[in-house]
Amino acid sequence: MLSVAGLRKAYGSVVALDGADLEVATGTLAAVLGPSGCGKTTLLRCVAGFERVHSGTIAVGGRTVANTGTHMPPHRRRVAVVPQEGALFPHLSVAGNVGYGLDRAARRSGRVEEVLALVGLPGYGERMPHQLSGGQQQRVAVARALAPRPPLVLLDEPFSALDAGLRGDLRRDVREALRADGATAVLVTHDQGEALSMADQVAVMHDGQIVQSGPPSTVYREPASPWVARFVGEAVLLPATVDGPDAVTPLGRLPLHGTAGDGAVTVLLRPEQMRVSANGGGTAATVVRHDFHGHDALVQLRLTDGTEVTARILDSTPPLAVGDTVTVAVRGAARAFPML
Amino acid sequence: MAVALIPLIYLGVRTGEAGWSRIVGELFTERVAVLAARSLALVGVVTTACTALGVAGAFLVTRTDLPGRRFFGVLAALPLAVPTYVAGFAWISTVDSFAGFWAGALVLTLCSSPYVFLPVAAALAGADPAQEEVSRSLGRGAWRTFTDVTLRQVRPSIAAGALLVALYVLSDFGAVSILRVDTFTRAIFTAFNVGFDRTGALVLSTVLVVLTVLLIGGELLTRARGARYARVGGAGRPPTRLHLRAARWPAAAALTAVAVLALGVPAASLARWLVEGVSRPGSLGEVATAAGNSLAVSLSGAAFTMLLALPVGLLTARAPGALATLLDRLTYVAHALPGVVIGLSLVFFGINVVYPLYQSVWLLALAYATLFLPLAVGAVAGAAAQSPPSLEEAGRSLGRGPFQVFRTVTLPLTLPGIGAGAALVFLTCMKELPATLLLRPTGMDTLATELWTHTNTASYAAAAPYAALLVVLAAVPTWFLTVRGGL
Numbered sequence: 001m002l003s004v005a006g007l008r009k010a011y012g013s014v015v016a017l018d019g020a021d022l023e024v025a026t027g028t029l030a031a032v033l034g035p036s037g038c039g040k041t042t043l044l045r046c047v048a049g050f051e052r053v054h055s056g057t058i059a060v061g062g063r064t065v066a067n068t069g070t071h072m073p074p075h076r077r078r079v080a081v082v083p084q085e086g087a088l089f090p091h092l093s094v095a096g097n098v099g100y101g102l103d104r105a106a107r108r109s110g111r112v113e114e115v116l117a118l119v120g121l122p123g124y125g126e127r128m129p130h131q132l133s134g135g136q137q138q139r140v141a142v143a144r145a146l147a148p149r150p151p152l153v154l155l156d157e158p159f160s161a162l163d164a165g166l167r168g169d170l171r172r173d174v175r176e177a178l179r180a181d182g183a184t185a186v187l188v189t190h191d192q193g194e195a196l197s198m199a200d201q202v203a204v205m206h207d208g209q210i211v212q213s214g215p216p217s218t219v220y221r222e223p224a225s226p227w228v229a230r231f232v233g234e235a236v237l238l239p240a241t242v243d244g245p246d247a248v249t250p251l252g253r254l255p256l257h258g259t260a261g262d263g264a265v266t267v268l269l270r271p272e273q274m275r276v277s278a279n280g281g282g283t284a285a286t287v288v289r290h291d292f293h294g295h296d297a298l299v300q301l302r303l304t305d306g307t308e309v310t311a312r313i314l315d316s317t318p319p320l321a322v323g324d325t326v327t328v329a330v331r332g333a334a335r336a337f338p339m340l
Numbered sequence: 341m342a343v344a345l346i347p348l349i350y351l352g353v354r355t356g357e358a359g360w361s362r363i364v365g366e367l368f369t370e371r372v373a374v375l376a377a378r379s380l381a382l383v384g385v386v387t388t389a390c391t392a393l394g395v396a397g398a399f400l401v402t403r404t405d406l407p408g409r410r411f412f413g414v415l416a417a418l419p420l421a422v423p424t425y426v427a428g429f430a431w432i433s434t435v436d437s438f439a440g441f442w443a444g445a446l447v448l449t450l451c452s453s454p455y456v457f458l459p460v461a462a463a464l465a466g467a468d469p470a471q472e473e474v475s476r477s478l479g480r481g482a483w484r485t486f487t488d489v490t491l492r493q494v495r496p497s498i499a500a501g502a503l504l505v506a507l508y509v510l511s512d513f514g515a516v517s518i519l520r521v522d523t524f525t526r527a528i529f530t531a532f533n534v535g536f537d538r539t540g541a542l543v544l545s546t547v548l549v550v551l552t553v554l555l556i557g558g559e560l561l562t563r564a565r566g567a568r569y570a571r572v573g574g575a576g577r578p579p580t581r582l583h584l585r586a587a588r589w590p591a592a593a594a595l596t597a598v599a600v601l602a603l604g605v606p607a608a609s610l611a612r613w614l615v616e617g618v619s620r621p622g623s624l625g626e627v628a629t630a631a632g633n634s635l636a637v638s639l640s641g642a643a644f645t646m647l648l649a650l651p652v653g654l655l656t657a658r659a660p661g662a663l664a665t666l667l668d669r670l671t672y673v674a675h676a677l678p679g680v681v682i683g684l685s686l687v688f689f690g691i692n693v694v695y696p697l698y699q700s701v702w703l704l705a706l707a708y709a710t711l712f713l714p715l716a717v718g719a720v721a722g723a724a725a726q727s728p729p730s731l732e733e734a735g736r737s738l739g740r741g742p743f744q745v746f747r748t749v750t751l752p753l754t755l756p757g758i759g760a761g762a763a764l765v766f767l768t769c770m771k772e773l774p775a776t777l778l779l780r781p782t783g784m785d786t787l788a789t790e791l792w793t794h795t796n797t798a799s800y801a802a803a804a805p806y807a808a809l810l811v812v813l814a815a816v817p818t819w820f821l822t823v824r825g826g827l
Contacts, residue, residue, distance in 0.1 A: 048733070074733065074736035075739050080737050080738055081733060081737035087728070087731050089734075089749055090753070100748070150738075
């Protein structure tokens with residue numbers, strides 16, 4: 001549905017997009033995930049047509065909407081945007097906002113009420129934007145974008161201004177609304193949890209390029225680089241030496257996913273692969289930090305050779321305290337990257 | 341933009357024609373130094389007083405539990421409807437030997453404080469209360485919060501208002517000539533009209549332009565960056581009001597005293613002379629004709645000004661940059677030129693370039709546009725800020741073309757502000773005196789020129805009906821402005 005290839009865009013000497021590529025399939029929700037300043041908002045504004053691209057192409061539904069020489073104006077692209085702050089028209093009612101992109105006939109067809117119900121605000125049509133809470137304003141902004149059934153909906157960090165409790169519900173509801181309407185959507189976010197939990201496809205962006213794109217589980221389990229590994233979750237990166245199918249690490253001999261050439265590498269483990277016990281098998285370690293999160297805890301451990309690793313533990317009985325001596329073993333295989 | 345430039349170009353050409361030695365001879369005289377010192381002192385005193393009065397009044401009306409604050413809000417804006425020469429006439433015909441520097445300063449302060457009051461009151465009413473709450477939570481008291489946070493929030497409005505007052509005083513002609521304060525404008529008018537000394541007048545005008553440029557430059561340096569767009573989203577809360585407790589009645593008494601000076605004295609004086617004035621035979625017909633003329637020229641002037649202000653205002657708000665700032669500032673320079681200079685430059689322009697327009701209402705409309713473009717540009721730029729770009733982008737992304745987005749989003753959001761600007765321009769056109777005197781088609785009298793003619797011959801009773809009607813007509817847009825400001 002959306003196809004972006006080799007997109008370049010610079011503001012003066014600042015390069016915002018440096019050959020970005022992205023493919024999004026019809027009916028799916030893709031998340032563009034990256035730290036602030038990586039170019040993700042510029043990518044979105046280029047797709048929407050608010051910015052001109054320097055080179056590369058953007059195609060929506062097989063139609064080229066932008067390349068080096070052409071720039072289709074935003075209103076012809078049929079790409080609807082949900083801005084960060086909602087940007088509801090303050091002078092129009094909720095129904096007026098939602099019906100803004102519809103023609104007269106469609107406005108009378110009940111589509112407005114339909115999308116309002118879809119986002120969980122049935123019967124709110126007569127209200128004015130200033131009478132709504134922040135979360136409700138975002139819901140209306142999503143309904144407004146969905147109403148004309150655009151082939152593509154772009155969401156620019158739409159949940160970042162909301163509190164955590166509200167965000168969870170709203171994410172689920174928005175994803176359901178997008179699914180129910182069969183919309184193709186691109187969500188721009190810097191929140192890993194949001195990207196991994198909402199999207200069918202996660203595209204990780206770094207310095208103006210998409211460095212990895214794939215299903216959330218693949219991006220988490222098989223990151224393309226140590227940088228991606230660290231950005232999409234907690235990562236334990238250890239120096240290691242490859243020896244046949246295994247790697248020799250400070251945590252002992254660990255099996256590797258796939259094969260890697262002999263020699264020095266960096267291996268990736270996730271904290272949930274660590275099995276910590278009071279006196280079981282494995283490498284001896286000392287607890288140096290304990291961060292309790294309720295549903296789990298992250299424990300920082302120092303091995304006898306001074307290497308520090310992070311372990312995620314679900315049930316700490318007996319409770320661990322800083323200074324305790326434990327043993328740590330590894331579940332599953334490690335992933336090797338060329339030495340950093 | 342050529343409109344704003346015509347008088348400047350004329351000024352440059354005519355001054356240049358005079359020759360360098362003659363310019364130097366006219367410029368470096370004791371008289372010019374005295375005039376400059378007196379004009380600048382008047383600007384300083386009036387601007388300081390207006391800023392103090394306007395900010396204090398705006399704070400009391402919008403941020404405290406002052407009794408009758410809506411009423412005081414309207415009262416504080418109403419002096420806009422009193423032209424300075426009407427106020428000057430009212431004072432001098434009531435208080436004997438009321439003339440000179442301090443008399444002029446008092447009248448000008450009373451007449452122009454709304455230029456600070458209105459924008460500051462609007463800014464205070466719309467400022468984000470969260471910033472003040474944060475300041476209080478960080479241990480700053482009410483007064484420190486006011487000076488460190490609230491005043492910073494509204495500083496752009498204060499600066500804009502103070503600049504308008506300063507320019508207004510620098511170019512005021514009516515009050516200073518009636519109250520016999522020798523400033524640049526009075527000296528220029530005397531040189532033109534009495535001495536037929538065009539070169540002397542032009543050199544004095546040039547000094548006035550230089551002073552204006554310095555004023556504008558100074559304001560530009562202090563202008564705070566950012567805060568260009570209104571907040572969208574989030575729950576806007578009204579600001580919390582300060583409880584005045586025992587200070588309520590003294591505060592109300594102070595505002596009442598200001599209102600009595602600014603409105604009561606002119607009203608009493610006009611009422612007194614009006615009783616004698618309307619008993620004159622045949623006066624009603626003349627007044628009606630003059631009123632019709634005033635309405636017609638002011639309406640065409642306001643329409644023409646808004647037409648020119650729309651592109652400049654939108655450019656200033658949307659594409660801030662060197663060009664937009666330059667255009668914006670150029671209109672201020674034209675605004676500060678005395679009406680006499682604008683008027684005579686357009687007489688020259690009419691005779692030499694567009695003869696068919698000479699002696700027509702359109703040349704007068706052009707003069708009004710030159711004079712009052714800054715008011716209109718400010719209003720349009722402020723209105724454009726009510727429609728942030730993200731709203732227009734949202735509209736575009738929903739399949740609406742640029743024109744349609746302009747019609748359905750930008751226009752409805754900016755129209756109230758543009759309407760307010762048009763009302764302000766209309767009101768100011770109505771009050772304009774010197775350019776109207778010079779450019780009106782022969783035989784056409786407006787309320788302002790009739791008033792001027794009768795005041796000149798000291799026939800206060802004959803002048804009073806025009807003055808009263810002028811004040812009433814001009815009060816309508818003022819009322820509209822105040823009500824729209826939600827005070």
